Amino acid sequence: MSQAYKILVVDDDPYILMSLEFLMRKNGFDVIIARNGTETLELLEENVPDVVLLDIMMPDVDGYAICKHIKSSIKHKECKVVFISAKSKEADIQKGYDLGAELYITKPFSNKDIVNKITALLD
Template sequence: MKPFVLIAEDEKAVAELLRYNLEREGYDTAVAPDGDEAMLLLEERLPDLVLLDWMLPKVPGIEVCRRIRSKSETANLPVIMLTARSEESDRIRGLDTGADDYVTKPFSTTELMARVRAVLRRIRPALVDDRVTVGDISIDRTTHTVSRNGEEIHLGPTEFRLLDYFIQHPGRVFSREQLLDGVWGSDVYVEVRTVDVHVGRLRKALMSKGGEDPIRTVRAAGYSLRSN
């Protein structure tokens, strides 16, 4: 069964971004645009994790978090608080209320997905598949290791994130802009040609033990990871 994440977020664009990225990684989702709706959805179906905006209409996220912790059936429910409030005192208040993690806006979707996996791994480890294999390439997110045909491949941090992004959708072609947003984050300025440099490094590392080139370059479109 897929892990189920409740997204409590009133900004439609942010909610849709979260929904899209979570479902792309294999999660089921539901969206609540305000605190009242979030509490109703919690009663209808208990999620495995809640992404909770602090500034929700009707019932603020901080109060939703307090109510979650006050009920026996949801007391141990993982909660990641999302907020534009970046002051240390706000972060401490959020964590003291019971949030398991605290992410400030704007955020990198890649980092947020990693935080979701980290919280689930810590609290509900059976829900997280940290080892994925596509063809002869295997990636282990827990140990941060990669192997091809059983031989370990050494990757830099950016190349590891790039491979992780590719391996989630083998065969899919990603444009350079999509890779920039997905791997580096939309809030970080990086030149488009930087993608080519890191794809080149990833390709070289994956071929260092021999074998065919696993990364396909699609003219005028982008790159994809071969699925077999």
């Protein structure tokens, strides 16, 4: 790993955010975090992450909208999107993939599993 991947972790639940942040940093990622949709969009203006871990249900802007934003922006054309959501219905998952997301992981997740999947995605 010549240069650390930059990862943006988005979740409105502080504890989930806390654990994901710890996990990703532990695995050598360059981590930035956002606690809601607005913050995410602001961070995306200044940063060009390689991957975004995205929650869907948030009080202001939902994850689908953010994914759409990322996928339609030239600046973030290399950016991969991984949804991490409690929404487990087939239709919700399908919607995520339809919007161009690379991965959809349902909560609750296994730490090992999530790290493996993301590393595989980036290699």
